[in-house]
Amino acid sequence: MSYFELVRGIPGELQGKVADSLVDLILDSSNASKLSGNLARSILRHWQSNQLATESGLTTLVEASLQIEPQKTSEAFSGLGLSAIAERLRVKV
């Protein structure tokens, strides 16, 4: 399953919360410097146009957070009550 398909499983009303939670996770990560340049630029482009909470923005955030904090990404989804997605992420990791 692609990241995009996975993100499409996030209910619309939770997209903002998921984006917020993943942004915190990425910014606070001690592995922040390991984030690839492409993903970093993609996050900035989405942030510039206030698109982080869209399907495209969330896809970038999921990919980025999995790159630097795979375990915590899955936990973030669990914490927001999105257990099915969390489980899929765990398998992916």
Add this chain to the structure above:
Amino acid sequence: MVEFGIEFVPQHPFWKTTFLTMQAEKVGFRYVWITDHYNNRNVYVSLSMVANYTDKIILGPGVTNPYLSHPVITAQAVASLAEMAPGRVVCGLGAGDKTTLKMLNVSQEKPLAAIRESVAVIRDLTSGKPAEVKGEVFNVSGAKFFFQVPAPVKVFIGAQGPNMLMLAGEIGDGVLINASHPRDIENAVKYLKDGASKAGRAIADVAVAAYTSFSISTDPKKAVKAVTPVVAYIVAGCPQSVLDVHAVSRESAAKIRDGISRGQWKDAFGQVTPEMIEAFSICGTPDICIGKIHNLVKLGVTQIVVGSPIGPNIREAISLIGENILPKFA
């Protein structure tokens, strides 16, 4: 009306500093100042990335110094940046940190002359004129750029001591005062006025920025915890004359300095008292910070620079400032 600026130390990856600057711009900050230390990421690389992802925020080094970067190179850097972000570039310039310069075997000779001459060089070059400065520290004859600069870049002088403050009043477009307490700002403004009047200017001609150590949180204990290491470094590096103003003894400062130099952080930070935090930072809940900012504005401050650590969580702190503080001063 007071404006708000934010300081970032480029100790984080470029994209993170850029992300947080974009957040600051979105909530209404007018300026971003990025520090210039050789041991962090390069200030102009950081600023150019910020320039590319922002539209309104005014940006500049806060502050660079003429000992590690010759003023023609600083002028070139800010002029190039101005091409990327026309009308949005300023240059913060100070005499540099003695400890860092010493580490690099660079002596901080004639700081007042060095700053005066550097300002002249930067002003000439960013105004599209050849630089002609025959000074005590710099001797620049006919240097000019082979490219156009959209507009002259304003220079803010980083100052703390009386003579540098007077110089800032005399020649600066603005001043960045390293202080958070009304007593220090009040003293600084007196010197600025003296310098301005010496040059036949009014204090209103000089943008007066309080470059504060700032820590905001809804939990005051967390705000204090975040600011304590920064205050420890401020006390350790502060001239005794400034410590005297706040009744900080030589012995207390020496204990902190000693702890830092031995790498015994717990010892050093443990010596920081609530009075030191009060004297050298703006720290607390949004309401507390609003009160402290009001006190500085009453003294003539036209820009509050929210400096390190900003808060225990920077992203949250920027949101708190945007939601609770900026609207009170709009």
